[in-house]
Amino acid sequence: MIKIYTTQTCPYCVMAKNYFQEKGVQYEEANVSVDEKAREEMINKSHQMGVPVIDINGAIIVGFNRSEIDKALGK
Amino acid sequence: MYDLIIIGGGPAGIAAGIYAARKKLKTLLIAESIGGQPVIASEINNFIGFKSLSGVQLKQIFEEHLRAHSGIEIEEGPKVAKIEKEKDVFAVFTDKDKSYQTKTVLIAVGSSPRRLNAPGEKKFEGKGVFYCSICDAPLMKNKTTVVVGGGNSGFYAVLDLLSYASKIYVLEYSDTLRADPVYIEKAEKSGKVEIIKMAEVKEILGDKFVSSIKYQDRNSGEIKEIKAEGVFVSIGYQSNSAMAEGLVDIDDKGKIVVNHKTQATSCEGVWSAGDVTDVLYNQINVAIGDAIKAVLSIYEHLNKKPQSH
Numbered sequence: 001m002i003k004i005y006t007t008q009t010c011p012y013c014v015m016a017k018n019y020f021q022e023k024g025v026q027y028e029e030a031n032v033s034v035d036e037k038a039r040e041e042m043i044n045k046s047h048q049m050g051v052p053v054i055d056i057n058g059a060i061i062v063g064f065n066r067s068e069i070d071k072a073l074g075k
Numbered sequence: 076m077y078d079l080i081i082i083g084g085g086p087a088g089i090a091a092g093i094y095a096a097r098k099k100l101k102t103l104l105i106a107e108s109i110g111g112q113p114v115i116a117s118e119i120n121n122f123i124g125f126k127s128l129s130g131v132q133l134k135q136i137f138e139e140h141l142r143a144h145s146g147i148e149i150e151e152g153p154k155v156a157k158i159e160k161e162k163d164v165f166a167v168f169t170d171k172d173k174s175y176q177t178k179t180v181l182i183a184v185g186s187s188p189r190r191l192n193a194p195g196e197k198k199f200e201g202k203g204v205f206y207c208s209i210c211d212a213p214l215m216k217n218k219t220t221v222v223v224g225g226g227n228s229g230f231y232a233v234l235d236l237l238s239y240a241s242k243i244y245v246l247e248y249s250d251t252l253r254a255d256p257v258y259i260e261k262a263e264k265s266g267k268v269e270i271i272k273m274a275e276v277k278e279i280l281g282d283k284f285v286s287s288i289k290y291q292d293r294n295s296g297e298i299k300e301i302k303a304e305g306v307f308v309s310i311g312y313q314s315n316s317a318m319a320e321g322l323v324d325i326d327d328k329g330k331i332v333v334n335h336k337t338q339a340t341s342c343e344g345v346w347s348a349g350d351v352t353d354v355l356y357n358q359i360n361v362a363i364g365d366a367i368k369a370v371l372s373i374y375e376h377l378n379k380k381p382q383s384h
Contacts, residue, residue: 007210007212009117009209010207010210011210012114012207012210014131015134033239039214048200049202049214050207050211051210051211064108067152
């Protein structure tokens with residue numbers, strides 16, 4: 001499962017989502033500025049508050065980093 | 076062996092890539108990510124030809140134009156760790172333990188947000204200490220937040236925070252704000268911004284996350300503390316010139332020294348453009364122009380080389 005924690009204004013979140021779309025990868029999005037539960041979940045997973053946080057089957061990536069995403073996707 | 080390796084994927088790197096492709100130079104562009112610094116701008120109103128667009132929109136336009144040229148190879152993701160010169164050939168090493176050989180290099184790696192280097196800053200990065208206000212301002216909903224820096228980038232952060240934070244303190248080191256008056260006015264009108272000048276940040280404190288910031292009043296010498304859950308550091312930018320240390324001349328501010336006619340550095344075969352250089356004006360339009368100058372100069376250099384030997 002892939003989940004991305006975002007805020008509505010974050011450019012790197014947009015870039016990360018575009019990247020998944022380009023690759024045809026399905027993902028779930030949670031906006032942590034309005035969704036308190038998702039926010040806590042994100043903090044618990046990443047031990048920090050910055051966005052985006054991307055959870056790829058348990059591999060936690062903070063920020064938009066193409067090579068880390070590729071690695072976690074197993075490419 | 077490449078004719079040219081462009082390092083950096085911001086406006087300068089992209090402009091250079093397009094020109095190099097049109098000149099049919101065998102080119103590799105290596106960038107951690109395409110788009111560069113403008114990506115985090117919520118609105119750009121001075122990019123010529125466009126009345127208004129966001130940083131992400133600009134990135135998309137740039138990337139589309141760059142990728143329309145099939146002649147250029149793009150390695151997106153790796154970071155260049157060092158560049159070595161041996162006779163007339165350069166080896167460019169990435170953090171992925173790969174190396175590439177090239178006749179010329181264009182360094183266009185831009186700049187990054189400057190750090191305060193105050194105790195606690197590193198420990199709490201992402202845990203209340205932020206550098207990208209457009210990204211992380213929404214997390215400050217109903218929270219007290221401190222913005223460090225009274226220049227334009229500081230006030231961009233203030234404006235990004237206005238619709239979320241309950242209270243915003245601006246800490247400015249000097250006795251004057253360098254931000255444009257329109258931004259200061261907008262901030263003051265909101266009624267929730269308090270500006271403190273002559274303030275030197277001493278420490279960022281907290282347990283797991285930031286809970287307060289200590290600063291010294293530079294007039295009285297008194298140490299004061301503000302309870303806040305967020306600290307946005309906006310004290311300008313520093314040149315990402317580290318990879319070029321020892322290879323080219325770098326000035327005392329860490330910027331690569333270039334010949335402003337050609338963008339050539341002190342090392343023959345290496346050019347540089349954009350915010351990593353000692354250019355006076357850090358503007359997208361200027362970075363693009365400088366990168367184009369560099370590629371035209373590189374093209375001339377590559378073409379005249381055989382005759383000079």
